[in-house]
Amino acid sequence: MLNEEIVIKTNKLTKTFGDFTAVNAISFEVKSGEIFGFLGANGAGKTTAMRILCGLLSPTSGEAMVAGYDVYKENELIKKHIGYMSQKFSLYENLTVRENIEFFGGIYGLSRKELKEKGNDLIGRLGMEKEANKLVGSLPLGWKQKISFSTAILHQPKIVFLDEPTGGVDPITRRQFWDMIYEATDAGITIFVTTHYMDEAEYCNRVSIMVDGSISALDTPHQLKEQFETDSMEGVFLKLARQAKRGE
Amino acid sequence: MSSVIIENITKTYEKGIVKALDNVSFEVKSGELFGLIGADGAGKTTLFRILTTLLIPDSGKATVAGFDVIKDLKQIRQIVGYMPGKFSLYQDLSIEENLNFFATVFGTTVEENFELIRDIYVQIEPFKKRLAGKLSGGMKQKLALCCALIHEPKVLFLDEPTTGVDPVSRKEFWEMLGRLKERGITIIVSTPYMDEAKLCDRIALIQNSKILDVDTLEGILTKNKQNLFAVSSDNMYQLLKDLRAYTDAVSCFAFGQHHHLQVKTPTSSDEKLRAYLAHRNHTNVSIETINPDIEDTFIKLMQDA
Numbered sequence: 089m090l091n092e093e094i095v096i097k098t099n100k101l102t103k104t105f106g107d108f109t110a111v112n113a114i115s116f117e118v119k120s121g122e123i124f125g126f127l128g129a130n131g132a133g134k135t136t137a138m139r140i141l142c143g144l145l146s147p148t149s150g151e152a153m154v155a156g157y158d159v160y161k162e163n164e165l166i167k168k169h170i171g172y173m174s175q176k177f178s179l180y181e182n183l184t185v186r187e188n189i190e191f192f193g194g195i196y197g198l199s200r201k202e203l204k205e206k207g208n209d210l211i212g213r214l215g216m217e218k219e220a221n222k223l224v225g226s227l228p229l230g231w232k233q234k235i236s237f238s239t240a241i242l243h244q245p246k247i248v249f250l251d252e253p254t255g256g257v258d259p260i261t262r263r264q265f266w267d268m269i270y271e272a273t274d275a276g277i278t279i280f281v282t283t284h285y286m287d288e289a290e291y292c293n294r295v296s297i298m299v300d301g302s303i304s305a306l307d308t309p310h311q312l313k314e315q316f317e318t319d320s321m322e323g324v325f326l327k328l329a330r331q332a333k334r335g336e
Numbered sequence: 337m338s339s340v341i342i343e344n345i346t347k348t349y350e351k352g353i354v355k356a357l358d359n360v361s362f363e364v365k366s367g368e369l370f371g372l373i374g375a376d377g378a379g380k381t382t383l384f385r386i387l388t389t390l391l392i393p394d395s396g397k398a399t400v401a402g403f404d405v406i407k408d409l410k411q412i413r414q415i416v417g418y419m420p421g422k423f424s425l426y427q428d429l430s431i432e433e434n435l436n437f438f439a440t441v442f443g444t445t446v447e448e449n450f451e452l453i454r455d456i457y458v459q460i461e462p463f464k465k466r467l468a469g470k471l472s473g474g475m476k477q478k479l480a481l482c483c484a485l486i487h488e489p490k491v492l493f494l495d496e497p498t499t500g501v502d503p504v505s506r507k508e509f510w511e512m513l514g515r516l517k518e519r520g521i522t523i524i525v526s527t528p529y530m531d532e533a534k535l536c537d538r539i540a541l542i543q544n545s546k547i548l549d550v551d552t553l554e555g556i557l558t559k560n561k562q563n564l565f566a567v568s569s570d571n572m573y574q575l576l577k578d579l580r581a582y583t584d585a586v587s588c589f590a591f592g593q594h595h596h597l598q599v600k601t602p603t604s605s606d607e608k609l610r611a612y613l614a615h616r617n618h619t620n621v622s623i624e625t626i627n628p629d630i631e632d633t634f635i636k637l638m639q640d641a
Contacts, residue, residue: 130474259638
């Protein structure tokens with residue numbers, strides 16, 4: 089459900105660490121309901137940019153608004169109005185499914201009543217009534233991924249940031265995960281996602297590719313392939329990332 | 337000649353509740369570049385830890401270069417190189433110090449086997465005084481590989497060296513492995529990336545503690561033929577749902593710019609499918625008959641298991 093509302097807008101957003109420019113004057117917009125792929129080689133500046141957009145790091149210069157809030161002054165409000173999930177850390181393995189849902193929902197300020205209602209609703213939708221009181225650590229990876237994504241959007245954020253959500257996951261689970269992403273966008277949630285799987289770049293409405301701190305290309309997968317005269321996003325990525333001058 | 341022989345290895349954790357490896361058997365030939373391919377949690381790391389004598393199996397037998405992984409652990413530790421998935425060098429030693437340390441532990445010197453690591457080491461040499469903990473991911477990986485090679489191992493175990501690594505760096509890493517293979521080192525590498533299968537001499541597919549198949553990539557693809565269409569239209573999300581509801585469908589999964597539809601009947605004609613999609617109001621429909629790739633095959637084997 090794409091519409092014209094802008095949920096992320098950056099203008100010459102820059103972050104330097106000493107004399108190193110990690111993010112170099114990037115400007116882009118993400119529309120509401122869009123699946124926006126944020127690609128780049130290791131060390132290109134993706135993580136730094138993402139940390140700024142999540143309200144975790146203050147930029148050196150430039151502007152950025154996320155979910156209607158300013159990254160300099162309103163970073164606490166940004167944190168409340170976004171969802172975040174990464175492959176590396178997502179759930180507490182030694183809490184049960186229900187405890188995880190209540191913990192993360194609680195952090196996002198849901199009331200006791202809401203937690204109970206939404207928790208039951210979510211467990212029902214995931215078909216995990218039998219597993220609700222099992223430790224997350226004992227569940228298969230695919231289920232963890234589903235719970236993790238669902239808790240990240242439990243508070244109905246406008247936008248959810250997914251940092252390599254499918255790294256190391258089997259091919260079926262990886263695709264089931266994208267089914268969930270599509271469902272979320274149908275419900276109006278904007279997706280901002282990083283991945284090293286180039287087939288997944290094809291599933292995005294638009295893709296940006298960072299090289300050496302700058303955004304070197306930004307368009308639909310179709311347009312990017314035409315522009316770089318190649319038949320796959322892997323081809324686009326290889327052509328662009330090869331231009332990188334700085335190491336990691 | 338086989339360099340690694342694994343026979344009926346089973347390993348459980350938490351008093352038998354969690355099965356990490358279930359009756360795993362295969363062999364790796366001397367000088368082979370062998371890929372162990374599967375997702376996180378499939379059992380890859382457990383198998384590597386058993387083969388490098390860091391873990392004892394519940395049952396079964398395994399040998400590395402003729403040495404038994406339980407009885408001959410001292411001999412095995414002298415002749416294998418092991419690069420764990422998690423960075424395990426000394427963070428508070430420099431590049432140079434780490435390398436010297438590992439050479440000394442194995443009773444050799446950096447100079448003696450420098451030829452083996454030269455083309456990897458030159459890339460990190462400018463930073464040799466830097467502490468390992470302060471290195472970027474790619475540099476840590478190169479240092480770890482140098483340290484695993486410095487005693488000129490007969491068998492090299494690399495546990496997910498390319499996980500979380502971008503496509504360009506992954507390509508470079510595999511080119512490095514190709515050069516090491518030319519020196520006669522047996523290399524066993526684990527990876528969750530299916531597309532790396534084509535870079536290995538032979539592969540084992542592992543899922544949920546079990547080996548699904550062991551063969552060359554070609555062999556695996558030939559054995560697991562399926563009737564497959566690559567389909568696309570203007571509305572890919574709706575298309576996925578409609579294809580799954582198609583009467584002849586076995587399964588349908590997204591594959592980048594196409595969906596791969598596995599059907600029960602041979603794919604000699606796509607007329608029926610075309611009519612179905614037209615009826616469902618799909619526009620710009622493209623249908624192609626294709627041969628399954630490794631990811632299609634892995635999905636099929638997972639479903640059959």
